């Protein structure tokens with residue numbers, strides 16, 4: 763079938779470039795995190811909080827993925843870090859060739875941790891390897907505690923999940939315990955952090971995990 767062949771070719775081409783990206787990241791000793799989420803879950807807010815907390819100790823760079831616009835890149839540029847904005851012009855995810863193009867605009871020798879903020883979408887980004895070390899899901903409590911059961915691939919593919927907006931729990935029917943239980947059904951090994959980027963609640967364990975992963979990676983190269 764023609765359609766199946768085209769899809770297979772597309773994924774094979776993506777995998778080839780992802781491998782190339784991964785080799786480059788290894789050579790440059792950069793930890794790469796592919797941040798995925800629904801629109802508005804707090805990806806950029808988490809990046810802002812992370813840069814403010816550890817940006818003076820670790821050099822952080824960001825590839826921003828959005829369908830249109832430069833708003834998120836502008837938010838992060840205010841923190842004086844290298845940022846490149848990719849516009850997918852309709853595509854629902856960032857793929858490896860897009861990341862490869864973005865890398866040309868970044869000072870890779872001056873970056874310890876590179877974040878790829880994927881397009882806000884709870885489905886497609888999970889299907890594409892960009893060459894990252896880890897996929898991390900930012901999930902907000904406002905999305906509802908049934909979502910892990912309805913969008914299982916995203917939870918399955920992620921190594922870690924940051925549950926954000928916990929400050930809003932008193933106003934919602936969502937239960938933190940149910941979010942966690944349902945997420946672990948798709949991925950029993952999922953590492954879970956509960957935070958609020960609004961009031962910087964509980965960011966420490968997320969930051970410690972990041973630093974540990976950077977140290978691990980440097981130990982491996």
Ligand SMILES: Nc1nc2c(ncn2[C@@H]2O[C@H](COP(=O)(O)OP(=O)(O)OP(=O)(O)O)[C@@H](O)[C@H]2O)c(=O)[nH]1
Nearest residue numbers: 800801802803804805806807882926927958959960
């Ligand atoms: N109450 C509350 N609001 C938050 C929190 N984190 C982010 N927000 C708000 O949620 C909205 C979306 O935050 P962003 O950081 O732009 O989310 P995003 O995932 O980057 O959004 P897109 O990139 O546009 O998909 C903003 O109005 C934030 O102020 C939080 O922990 N608590």
Ligand SMILES: [Mg+2]
Nearest residue numbers: 805806834879
């Ligand atoms: Mg954003």
